[in-house]
Amino acid sequence: MRVLTRNVNGAFPHQAKDEIEAQIECLAGVADPPDLLLLNEVNQYRREFTRELIRDELGYDGIVDTLSWAHELRESDVQPHRDIGHTNGNLTAVRDADSIEHTPLELFDDTYDDADRKHVSTHYPEKILVTTYTVNGRDIKVWNVRAVPGSMKGEEKLKIFETVYNRITNDPERLRILAGDFNTPAAELPDGQPITFSDDKDPRIQDRWRTAALQILKGLGHIGMVDVFRYHWGYGTIDTLDESFGNRRFDHIIASEELNPVYCEYDPESLNHSDHAALIADFEI
Template sequence: MRILSWNVNKPSNREGRIDEQIAFIDSRDVDVLLLQEVRHGRDLKWADYWRDQLAEIGLAEIEDSLDWAAELASSSVPPHDDIGHDNGHITAVNREWDLQLNDQLIRGRLETADSSHFATNFPEKILVSEVDTGGETVELWNIRAVPGNSWGEEKIKIFETVYNRLTDAAVRPRILAGDFNSPDTELADGQAVPFGYSKDPQVRQRYVNAELNILKGLGHLGLVDVFRAEHGYGDLAIQDTSWKTKRFDHIFASESFAVDDCYYDPEGQEYSDHAPIIADLVV
């Protein structure tokens, strides 16, 4: 199973931009695709174009949060009227498999859960689905944590929502991937340095905990950092980062999966400001 996770950086309406990204994806022989920051383009129908073009290259089983983002974008209810909500996620798998949205896991719980632990004003940034490969059912979490320097607490709310929902759910074959906008840096011994350390002391520990729970705290759920499982630790070379000199994009997978390879593909930065992360897993 080849997995590609990529922040496509909200494609503009520049002619050919989406086509270039589709061609790149097609060239990578992908089985499971997780895209973040896909602009829905309510009036320009970019969402429909993405769906049609992915189906053309064989990734015909598709779930996305684009309609949900568009619905929130049209809301006059604060704070959504000031957020924009111009993009969401796409998860797609090859046409031979069955993909189903797990809407209740996030949307339903967000409507009823304690807002101090589960609320996020960016629910479209957490897309959960399930793929049936014919021999295994795998839960797919496609997430993006919005930048803390732009949205402050909202980044942490996304991490808290994901972590608590994962912790509450039964352990099962699972892949968690996306643009985490974290960590700030990683040390050669494997320590992740979160952005939370730069926050005001009154909120610092909450921010640090939220980041580290995702980056380093998923072992009790049987989830491992696939890149680190393949390459170990040590200093990062520039080709081992996904955005400028930072490793913001991640794939975590259940430890039951064998890792054949995992790498960042710098060619993808010709079509986005992020390099996609690609992993070959044996399910």
């Protein structure tokens, strides 16, 4: 099973169609096309155009996205959404439409036996797309996530991290993939320790900021999930060609070790069409 995650840089409200066509062409040129395609920052104004290209040019018949949700929130007169630019969302695609099921997050969920506490705290729910992908008779819960930039959206970034972490760690599912643009860490030490963006934050929120980021990056090991890039390559200085954003690794695939990850790499060629490189991982399941 091959998985590809990529931020396609579609936040600009009226992204040109030829830019989207070039990105799809780039994806079509990937050797050994992915079985599971996860896209972030897909332009909600170009929803039908993008879905048509993904279906006709890439051959994915199973397409799930949060773009309709983003559109509805953007058009809402209810605060805070009236002041939020819900211009983009996430999209997950597979070849067989019968192998994917959208499993959206509910505000309250009987799974947690806790109706007194809501489980979606972010004002950007379109940044969290959850599906169940069935492959070789096994169900995999797939989390396609993009964290908004903390420098622009502040606490909303933490709310996305906290919602995802709490949901994943309380979910009884054994097989999981969490992937996307996390907009973190600021840097990584050779031993893999991430440096978060918490140092310049308001002291009243520094600890929460650090904890939220580290829980996503390093805090899922106790439920059997691994950073697939580090799992394959080990630790040490990251080569320039393996960086997804300047000298930072913002895009990640964190998956259940039981899925047997065997390879992971960033595709530097894809930087020609976005400010993020595509991240590709292979699993033997």
